[in-house]
Amino acid sequence: MEKVIVVNQDLCNGCQLCQMGCHLRKNDRSGLRSSRIQVFHLSGSENLVQTCNHCEEPICKTACLMEAISKTKKGLTERNESACIGCEACIAMCPFGAAVLDTDREVAVSCDLCSGNPYCVTICPTGALQFIEPQVEGLSKRQLAAERMAMAGRNKVYQLP
Amino acid sequence: MTSRQKTLYVDTRRCMNCRACETACKLENGVPAGPRWTMVTEVEVTQDGVDKTMFLPMPCLHCGDPACLKACPTGAISKRTVDGIVLVDKEKCIGCRQCLWACQFGVPQFGPDNKMEKCTLCVHRFDDGLTETACQKACQAEAIMVGTVDEISKAIRERYATSSRNQLFGNGILGR
Helix, strand or coil: CCCEEEECCCCCCCCCHHHHHHHHHHHCCCCCCCCCCEEEECCCCCEEEECCCCCCCCHHHHHCCCCCEEECCCCCEEECCCCCCCCCHHHHHCCCCCCEEECCCCEEECCCHHHHCCHHHHHCCCCCEEEECHHHHHHHHHHHHHHHHHHHHHHHCCCCC | CCCCCEEEEECCCCCCCCCHHHHHHHHHHCCCCCCCCCCEEEEEEEECCEEEEEEEECCCCCCCCCHHHHHCCCCCEEECCCCCCEEECCCCCCCCCHHHHHCCCCCCEECCCCCEECCCCCHHHHHCCCCCCHHHHHCCCCCEEEEEHHHHHHHHHHHHHHHHHHHHHCCCCCCC
């Protein structure tokens, strides 16, 4: 499976540097609204980072009337911006808020992983963003959970002599 | 009324990393190369100053309040009311991997079709009237037990009672 942007929501401190950096890189001006990675400040000190998940069967692709959205062979969701008419149907349908309207060009855009070297990942100061394969993230989570469970068992379960 | 939630108990003192459960699971469920519905994880622990390696089979835990179910945007993940098994509907799954980000245990797996698949606790076997999962049947060390919390606690108590009795009386006439 191809690498995707994996967000560790616990590490995110909500500084929005990824959002600003993405806007600068893609739109050549500072701003937040047209950024392809969005940081949401939830209640308390919780933050939520949402970007394109590159779904296998994207709802945005189904919603697009102009067939501007397609899946590449590598599994990425690709947009043909010249075909986009800016109807915002994909923005309305995406369950993650990952598609945004580029207000400079009046087309809908989403994360294209910066052709394999995402800028947001390189500038993230806390390491909350990672560019890895999904199964690597799954494996490390399994290992961490197993370590937690093993230690819990060692500390609490009565050991037979 | 007691809980009907089926769950899976693993005795880390018995598991010896033979990975028969992984093989049996793949054969039983026809899992392609790549995803592993259950996986024996090696953990290094230090106990009383001695370093040990423990082995922990990690299938889906079929949580009572699953994080993957809440994270799924299409409602593809469901929890059966009859025995609490968490199942995924591949027709509804769009492969967005939100379940993997939400799961604390790294359980959701993605095969060649990039759709989520995971341990079903051999739901088809229970529906056919069998009482064991494939991994439980394959485990030679009897490290894996599947059942409701009541059944599992009863089995653990019986195991403990048998081992204490054997220690007290040996396996001689009094021990029987």
